[in-house]
Amino acid sequence: MSDITITRKNYEMLKLKNQLCFPLYAAAKDVVAKYTPFLDEIGLTYTQYIAMMVLWEQGEVGVSELGGYLYLDSNTLTPLLKRLEAKGLVRRERAADGDERAVRITLTQAGAQLREQAAEIPAKIGACLPLAKEEAETLYWLLYKLLGN
Amino acid sequence: MSDITITRKNYEMLKLKNQLCFPLYAAAKDVVAKYTPFLDEIGLTYTQYIAMMVLWEQGEVGVSELGGYLYLDSNTLTPLLKRLEAKGLVRRERAADGDERAVRITLTQAGAQLREQAAEIPAKIGACLPLAKEEAETLYWLLYKLLGN
DNA sequence: AATTATATAATCGCGCACGATTGTATCGCG
C-alpha cells in the first residue's frame, strides 16, 4: 500500500453515484411529479391527496392523528388543511363539548365525493412506473424497513 | 360474485398502506432528516450538500449541467447557488470571452476545503440506516430503475 | 444581413417541510 493511499483522504464515498440517499430523494420527487397531471384534474397537490386519502379511509381525524399517518406536524398540516377547507373539501372545528385543544377534521360532501375520481389514480400511476410487480413489492418492503417499521 | 362487488367502487388501492409512492415520499424525507445534524455542523442543507458533491467531483460546472446531475432547474439552483456564494463556498461568473449566457460555478478555497469534513458524513449516515448492505444495494438498484436509468 | 428559433439563466408565485416558538387547554400531583 503506497504512502499516497495512507495519507490522502478517500473521497470515493462522497460521490453522488455512491450515495443511497440521492436516488431516494430524486425518485421520490420523480414519482410525485408523475402524480401531478392526474392530481391537477382534481385540484389537489400530492400532500393534499395523501391527507384526503387518510380522511377517506378514517372518516374523521385530529390534526396530530393525521400527522401520525403522514409523518407531518401541525406546522405543515394547519395551512394545508386551511387550503383544503377553502376548497370546500373538509371542515375544521373544535369540539364544543370535548377537548378544546383538539381540532377535528371531517369531510364535506364534496370532499367525500372526490374519492370517486381519486380512485382512478393509483392504477394510472402503477401503469407508468417502470417496475415489475415483484420489484415494486420488494421496493415497498425495503422502504418501510428503512422507515423503521 | 355479489351485486355489491360489481356495483360498488373498489377503494382498496386508494389506501395509504397500498401505495408505493407514500413510503418513498416518507423515507426520502426521513433519510434527509438523518443528514440534518451532520450537515448542520458544516452549515449546509441537504440540497446544498449534493450540489457541493458535484462540485467536489467535477471541479467546475454550469448551472444547467449541475441541474442535469441533480434533477433540478435554474429556478431552484440559482437562489441555492447564491446562498452558497454568500457563504463563500462557490463563485458564480459569466465567462468574459465565451458564451455570455452560461454561468460557471467554481469552488472557492473554503468550498474545496469543506470536502474534508463532508467526507466523514457518508459513513456516519450508513451506520444509522436500518438496512443490511445487501438490502441497501437492492434498494439502490430499484430506485435507479424507478428513475428510468 | 435580417429574421426566426433555440439555449441559458434568472425571476416570480405558490405550496410544502420543518425547526423553533407561542398561546391555550388539559392533566397530574401534592
Place this chain on the structure above:
DNA sequence: CGCGATACAATCGTGCGCGATTATATAATT
C-alpha cells in the same frame, strides 16, 4: 384546590421544488 408539566394547534421564518414567464445571448435559416 393550586400549580407545574404536558399536550395540542397555530404561527413564524427559511429553504427548497417547480410551473410559468422573462430577458438576453447564440445558433440556424432564409
